Amino acid sequence: MDMESIYLRKANLKDAPAIKECASSAYTPYISVIGTEPSPLKENYENLIKLQRIHVLTKANSVVGFIVCFPGDGHLLVDNIAIHPDFQGHYLSAWFLRFAEQTAIDFGFSKIRLYTNINMRRNIRLYKMAGFFEIFRR
Numbered sequence: 001m002d003m004e005s006i007y008l009r010k011a012n013l014k015d016a017p018a019i020k021e022c023a024s025s026a027y028t029p030y031i032s033v034i035g036t037e038p039s040p041l042k043e044n045y046e047n048l049i050k051l052q053r054i055h056v057l058t059k060a061n062s063v064v065g066f067i068v069c070f071p072g073d074g075h076l077l078v079d080n081i082a083i084h085p086d087f088q089g090h091y092l093s094a095w096f097l098r099f100a101e102q103t104a105i106d107f108g109f110s111k112i113r114l115y116t117n118i119n120m121r122r123n124i125r126l127y128k129m130a131g132f133f134e135i136f137r138r
Helices: 013-034 045-050 092-107 121-129
Strands: 006-010 054-059 062-071 076-083 112-114
Touching (some): 045 054, 054 092, 076 092
Antiparallel strands (some): 054 062
């Protein structure tokens, strides 16, 4: 994949349908793994866009992935990272994690928190490879 043609930008309301489609494509396969619909399939993405909590990666002006993050109590919370399956395996999640690191610094935070389902083992491996570690389960 030509990485020079990938751009990160703040989402706008015109992106909402593509964000929903990306979430559906990325998370629907997990329904059988976790036994329920993952929470990103239930999100109100229009509202999150209005709150300026979503950034998208685009290629040829099409959304190929997105991140939902916002300041928490002394940390940046990464609520969701989704990459469309057609673009997975190209380290695009690493772009979002670097973006989250810089965003945390910009807010003056030294911590980033994220959540994932215990059965989303691929995601857990990715986060561990990026230097995250588990602090609790619920």
